[in-house]
Amino acid sequence: xxxxxxxxxxxxxxxxxxxxxxxxxxxxxxxxxxxxxxxxxxxxxxxxxxxxxxxxxxxxxxxxxxxxxxxxxxxxxxxxxxxxxxxxxxxxxxxxxxxxxxxxxxxxxxxxxxxxxxxxxxxxxxxxxxxxxxxxxxxxxxxxxxxxxxxxxxxxxxxxxxxxxxxxxxxxxxxxxxxxxxxxxxxxxxxxxxxxxxxxxxxxxxxxxxxxxxxxxxxxxxxxxxxxxxxxxxxxxxxxxxxxxxxxxxxxxxxxxxxxxxxxxxxxxxxxxxxxxxxxxxxxxxxxxxxxxxxxxxxxxxxxxxxxxxxxxxxxxxxxxxxxxxxxxxxxxxxxxxxxxxxxxxxxxxxxxxx
Numbered sequence: 001x002x003x004x005x006x007x008x009x010x011x012x013x014x015x016x017x018x019x020x021x022x023x024x025x026x027x028x029x030x031x032x033x034x035x036x037x038x039x040x041x042x043x044x045x046x047x048x049x050x051x052x053x054x055x056x057x058x059x060x061x062x063x064x065x066x067x068x069x070x071x072x073x074x075x076x077x078x079x080x081x082x083x084x085x086x087x088x089x090x091x092x093x094x095x096x097x098x099x100x101x102x103x104x105x106x107x108x109x110x111x112x113x114x115x116x117x118x119x120x121x122x123x124x125x126x127x128x129x130x131x132x133x134x135x136x137x138x139x140x141x142x143x144x145x146x147x148x149x150x151x152x153x154x155x156x157x158x159x160x161x162x163x164x165x166x167x168x169x170x171x172x173x174x175x176x177x178x179x180x181x182x183x184x185x186x187x188x189x190x191x192x193x194x195x196x197x198x199x200x201x202x203x204x205x206x207x208x209x210x211x212x213x214x215x216x217x218x219x220x221x222x223x224x225x226x227x228x229x230x231x232x233x234x235x236x237x238x239x240x241x242x243x244x245x246x247x248x249x250x251x252x253x254x255x256x257x258x259x260x261x262x263x264x265x266x267x268x269x270x271x272x273x274x275x276x277x278x279x280x281x282x283x284x285x286x287x288x289x290x291x292x293x294x295x296x297x298x299x300x301x302x303x304x305x306x307x308x309x310x311x312x313x314x315x316x317x318x319x320x321x322x323x324x325x326x327x328x329x330x331x332x333x334x335x336x337x338x339x340x341x342x343x344x345x346x347x348x349x350x351x352x353x354x355x
Contacts, residue, residue: 008065012039013051016112016322025158026056033058040069050081072252079106118237118318119311135235140219140243141250148209148244149251153258155208156201163196164266172274175285181275188267193290193298197260199346205337210313213244214334217317218327227317239297241314245307251308253299259286260298297353302347305342312338 008029012018037056039045057065070078129136171187217240220226226236264286271277316334320326 001094006035007038007068008036009038009265013043014045016046016048016051019052023052023055025061035065036068037065038069039067039071039074040073042070045077047081050078053078054083064227085339104144109110111265113180115311116313121237121240122311122314124246125235125242126249129238129246130241135238135244136297137239138188141246143241144247145251146340147212148205148248150257151253151260152208152251156204156255156259157262159200159204160192160197160262161266163193163200164263165270166190167196167263168267169192169274172270174201176275182272182281182285184267184271184277184284185274186289188264189286189290190294192260192263195346195350196299197263198256198301198305199342201252201256201259201302202309202342203339205248205255205306206309207335208250210309210338211331211335213241213310214315214317215242215327215331218320219328221318222318222323222327236318237314241310244314245310248306248310249303252302256298256302298348301346304345308341308345309338312341 001188006172008026010022018278034136037053042049053067067078125135152274168188171184172181175181176183217226220240222235226240228237229239268279268282271282272279316330316337
């Protein structure tokens with residue numbers, strides 16, 4: 001060990017056998033003169049030698065001496081055994097408005113591209129799956145149809161009945177003043193077939209089945225079941241999402257049909273008990289006012305709503321991050337987004353077909 005021109009030269013070996021002797025020699029040196037630690041003459045170093053170097057640097061912390069001229073293998077050993085972590089001090093630069101807008105737009109654009117890719121993948125494999133069931137569980141479409149469609153009949157029917165009663169009751173008080181009792185049938189028929197039936201059914205399915213789809217896929221992602229499917233050369237979209245997509249495409253028009261029929265029955269209850277209309281006159285007016293176009297628009301809306309619910313639920317399910325907390329977060333986001341886009345699409349369809 002030698003001190004020359006503010007440099008501390010270390011020689012020989014720095015290991016558990018030589019460190020005690022070198023430590024005693026270091027304690028006798030004038031520390032104010034040391035700004036560099038030269039390791040050009042060090043033959044080898046172990047963990048004890050690295051600890052010795054750190055003790056020297058701690059003792060000379062006011063000068064913060066630099067280690068210089070160390071061979072590559074010496075540097076590697078120091079890096080492995082050092083207890084000091086290098087902290088990169090990055091100056092915090094405050095982003096301006098345009099940078100925030102730009103980053104937000106890039107994130108939005110990436111989500112749009114990813115959602116379109118997922119939509120294309122789902123639609124493609126759903127069409128292929130009609131003719132080729134490879135990559136899907138046997139009977140999976142039937143199972144999903146029971147879960148999405150049959151199990152939802154009760155809640156859809158109950159809410160549609162209440163909705164029909166409310167619509168008829170609210171309009172009946174006004175129609176009676178003008179002797180237009182029969183037009184309650186027109187109001188119930190048009191509103192349930194073109195608007196309320198498809199939209200309310202879609203909202204119920206989004207909250208009930210959409211959340212289940214998102215949480216199922218998110219749980220599979222968190223528990224690495226999705227990665228296991230990929231390792232077995234099974235497409236997760238084809239195996240998990242496509243049966244749900246095909247099932248909801250079949251079930252949603254049927255649920256909407258049930259909703260429309262039950263809603264009309266709800267209006268019939270008010271028409272018979274409050275407006276003194278007969279059952280025959282009520283249904284005669286309904287069949288006179290309804291056209292094929294009205295029924296077609298209502299059922300077509302239901303199919304689009306069904307696709308939106310599955311695609312959004314799958315998109316958020318595959319994007320989950322974290323554990324159970326992440327599953328709950330994406331489930332909530334999927335339900336909110338599904339209901340939002342159902343209402344937006346309903347408004348767009350209404351504008352297109354009415355104007």
